[in-house]
Amino acid sequence: MKYLLSVLTIILSLQLNAQNWNLPKNYMPIGINAGGGGSGGVFGGELSFVHTGDDFGYGFFVDVLANKNGSRIFAGPEIFIPSNNSSMIIGLEAGGVTNTRTNKSGFMLGLFIPYYVIPYFRFFNLGGESFAEAGVLFKFPIPITD
Secondary structure, eight states, X not given: OHHHHHHHHHHHHHHHHHSOOOGGGEEOOEEEEEXXXXXXXXXXXXXXXXXXXXXXXXXXXXXXXXXXTEEEEEEEEEEEEEOXXXXXXXXXXXXXXXXXXXXXXXXXXXXXXXXXXXXXXXXXXXXXXXXXXXXEEEEEOOBOOO
């Protein structure tokens, strides 16, 4: 998993260095998240940086979600890939997760559809236990300009 995250980081950094920044394509969305899964219901927020390109987009996210077992922090890179139907975009995210109450940490993988209202599904392993979670994220994109 560390190798996958390393390769994703290298690919994203090469992409950032290969293009001139087109600031209207850069956003810092904030979001409100509600969902549930094997570990119970969750509620929290997200902050991310997103660059949208012509062929695909990429970014970095941080989620803080609370449930009955404590607060979990998810963070990592994300990419947005257009599907064969050009109106549909699929998002993939991967990264680390930690529980602030138990200090257990692990990894996560997720799928989502990037729009203003974002349905998502994520799988994560936290301290040797595996969980699946689904929910909805309501995002408010803030353009980054001069």
